[in-house]
Amino acid sequence: MSSCRLCNSSFIQSWTAQDAKSGETLSMALCGGCGLVQQAVLPTDEALKIYYSHNYREDYKSTHQPKAKYVYRAGQSARDRLAFIERAGINPQDKRLLDIGAGGGEFCYMAGKAGFGAAGIEPHVGYSDYARQQYDVAVRTCGIEELGHSEVDVVTMFHVFEHLAHPTDAVKKIWSVLSEQGNLVIEVPNIHQSDASPHNIYFKAHLFYYSRFSLMAAVSQYFELVALEDNNNLFMAFRKRAQPLQSMVLPSAAQIMQTQIRLNQKGWTEYLVEGGGWKKVFLRAAKTVGESRLGKLPARGILDKVWEKRQKQKQPSWLWLSTGGGLIVAMELCLNLF
Template sequence: MLERLSKCPLCKSGLFLNYTEIIDHAVTKEIFVLCKCSNCQLLFTNPRPVQEKIGPYYDFPEYYSHEDKAKNITQWIYQKVRNYSITKKITSIEKMIPTGSLLDYGCGTGELLVAAKQRGWKIAGVEPNDKARKQASQKLNKKVKASIDELKKNSSFDVITLYHVLEHIHQLRKTVKKIVSHLKSDGYLLIAVPNHQSWDGKKYGQYWAGWDVPRHLYHFGQDSMKKFEEEFGVELKETQPMKFDSFYVSLLSEGYMVKSSTLISKYSKAIRAGLNSNRAAKTPGQFSSNIFVFQKK
């Protein structure tokens, strides 16, 4: 079942136009329309599956963030890179706040929270996916909730992270307001999102894996992130690159573009594309994926 939006999910403007059509290469091969808001420049899927019916679109082998065990070489590499990235994320967070309380919204199987807990952080997690949440809860003594509404109303955190999560949230404005309400007065909100304006986004076009419709409901750029600041009472302090994402996204994109290509060919082309994408990103915010570091006003 699809729902059609009459207003921009970010700024509530009714002024938007059809932007492009993208195929769900990963699962159904359905075609979805992306609209572009004339006010804030957000791209969003419209119409889109309703929240209660989107689950089957996540049911495919390459959706690795809900899996703990590697079943193939690509997933093994993904998990090794994820482990390295978690160390980098914790180090980056501790440059802002040496220790404190951390909420990871969309925590998957809980690896970031496990690492933070080992370094002395007080942790909590939210993960809507049943399978991933069960795995995370086993590691974290049931500190992972299914919804933001299950957190204690008076709970507050020094840092709240959403790594590749914001683009999946159906009730965007309502959920982000709830998330920010759990942020301490000087707390930090870290949001990682893919960048369709990156070099690899432009190279692969309709085949770019970062579109990932209909799982990715939104696509943020510099303009829409400025509007995000205004709407939710936060201030952008820094933009950080996620340099490994260009390789992973390029690998998936190569598979979508040339189905008959060999694994060696896909990997070599993906490595070249990832390197080119990172080289082309002259300033923060131009990489395949970026982390936007906000502080509560």
């Protein structure tokens, strides 16, 4: 690798890591210009296109279409993502939303319930087909490069951006399809996070490993920051710039140094102690019990359940209402008795 895919700097530091799935050796690089961690050798565009349209989901989930437990997890993620969008001040009213990398369509379906006019694109043939059949959502089978010019108000990309081989081209394309003041919402794994197991950091399919600084740099020419949360994964919401800047805004040397320090700190001690990895064994067991109760519910029924629960949790006066309701029932009983 001679230069960075994002900023073209040739100030590169290299090392090798193991793919979390296959154990195969990956050549990694940290760019001294923008602080982006990346795979030094990227697959060709053609190879990536074939992989994402047919093999990716099979490799990661061993399935051609999502199983019930994945639908349930996707529903919970969709609920959390909609909550972030709400906290970022993005109101669904009369907004057209495009979910890039829509998977099985769970987020599109839930975003529709939240009030967005939601559609999506997904390169995987089986998953996009599933989205249309199960939820009746408008998910087109295609990649970002085939995206047309129909205008939308919000673009979302959840765990997609780290897979894109040409991040700046993608950002430019999104800028061109967004309406004035339109929003871009991105969620990616955070290379600075401490709660990822050392065996679970590098994946062959993840071409880039963003921090808040390098993600900010990647979109900076076309977008400005609106909201950021990085408890474990990185959530960032941006607003479209009226005019693109001449060039991207690079992180400071101190910010790039932070990434370097974080990479050096990663290991089992950090994961188990600071990252709370020991708790995950218990959480995983509880999750399996919860998921085993899904039974034979259809996909739409599973998402409807997650949605109902979200709506109940959103009602702050629920306790008061139920107590009040109980009192009314008691009063009626008394009136009937006398």
